[in-house]
Amino acid sequence: MKAAVWHGIKDLRVEEVNEPKVASNQIKVKVEWAGICGSDLHAYLHGLSMNAHPITGEKPPFALGHEFSGTIVEVGEGITRHQIGERVAIEPLIYCGDCYACKRGFYNQCSQVGFVGLNRNGGFAEYAIVDENMVHVLPDNVSFEEGALVEPTAVSFYAVRESKLKAGDSVAIFGAGPIGLLTLLSAKAAGATQIIVVDLSEERLKKAKELGATTIIEGNRDDIVDTILNLTNGGVSVAYECAGVQPTMTNAVASVKQGGQVMAIAVFTKPVSIDMGQVMFKAANVTSTLAYRHVFPEVIDMISTGRLDVTKVITKNIELTDIVEEGFNQLTNDVKQAKILVRP
Numbered sequence: 001m002k003a004a005v006w007h008g009i010k011d012l013r014v015e016e017v018n019e020p021k022v023a024s025n026q027i028k029v030k031v032e033w034a035g036i037c038g039s040d041l042h043a044y045l046h047g048l049s050m051n052a053h054p055i056t057g058e059k060p061p062f063a064l065g066h067e068f069s070g071t072i073v074e075v076g077e078g079i080t081r082h083q084i085g086e087r088v089a090i091e092p093l094i095y096c097g098d099c100y101a102c103k104r105g106f107y108n109q110c111s112q113v114g115f116v117g118l119n120r121n122g123g124f125a126e127y128a129i130v131d132e133n134m135v136h137v138l139p140d141n142v143s144f145e146e147g148a149l150v151e152p153t154a155v156s157f158y159a160v161r162e163s164k165l166k167a168g169d170s171v172a173i174f175g176a177g178p179i180g181l182l183t184l185l186s187a188k189a190a191g192a193t194q195i196i197v198v199d200l201s202e203e204r205l206k207k208a209k210e211l212g213a214t215t216i217i218e219g220n221r222d223d224i225v226d227t228i229l230n231l232t233n234g235g236v237s238v239a240y241e242c243a244g245v246q247p248t249m250t251n252a253v254a255s256v257k258q259g260g261q262v263m264a265i266a267v268f269t270k271p272v273s274i275d276m277g278q279v280m281f282k283a284a285n286v287t288s289t290l291a292y293r294h295v296f297p298e299v300i301d302m303i304s305t306g307r308l309d310v311t312k313v314i315t316k317n318i319e320l321t322d323i324v325e326e327g328f329n330q331l332t333n334d335v336k337q338a339k340i341l342v343r344p
């Protein structure tokens, strides 16, 4: 079968590999659509750990891809809850089941947490092998494209559910990449009224407006915080940090009202500093979430019932053979792109 295999920095090859076999308690999925994520892009541009993952025991080269949907084509011995022909979305978290966090059900915070597609072969391939607990069945009215968006939506949706947002609140979202846009949709679905989106790119802001942002602000302006404070009578209830850099974190802290909250969703690759005086004066709360847990069924229901129109974040559909040029290189160079889906 064909797979897009990561061999090293900027070395992703679409190549012929052996079709994987199911072991007991595993499921083989024919991949329908797989989304390219910022973390795939990070692996492509900056590398992956070359050490064997403590749970999977596997190390690169891997087929990347952890946001995918597919059809079950084979089930291993011991699989009782799923069968051939089911249409599914994959929850790609790998966890030990035995550590402090896992024992409390916080499997996203497993001390050895990993991802299908980053710590073992993933969804940029014709077939993928997954564990039974990773499989979530899609209702007939949820398309495979929507199925591939369940994973990134879960990141944003979980952060919104964990935040202090209540219906009627105002929010600010810093960063309008895929996670920022999905946060926008989730906050809107959760009842946010004013939704202010800040980004450097005019094109991304246009997309945010299309998706329901009530105000868009260009990220290079020096009156971002004043504008937000004026629009919201002293600050937003929740600022979602979806960019992961110092200027956006600083603005997020400055934009929340007394008792407000900064929820960091983006991955920060460098430490940032926070004005604790400001946090204390406002008795604000600065917090974060990592991935998601126990929300795939809810995300699928939200899509199925029309409350989250996630297809709006798709900017391009491509074939697996074009993944390097049309996918990874395009995402690196073209800020207009939000979510690119790949069909193996």
Ligand SMILES: [Zn+2]
Pocket: 037, 038, 039, 066, 067, 152
């Ligand atoms: Zn991702």
Ligand SMILES: [Zn+2]
Pocket: 095, 096, 097, 098, 099, 100, 101, 102, 103, 109, 110, 111, 112
């Ligand atoms: Zn664990």
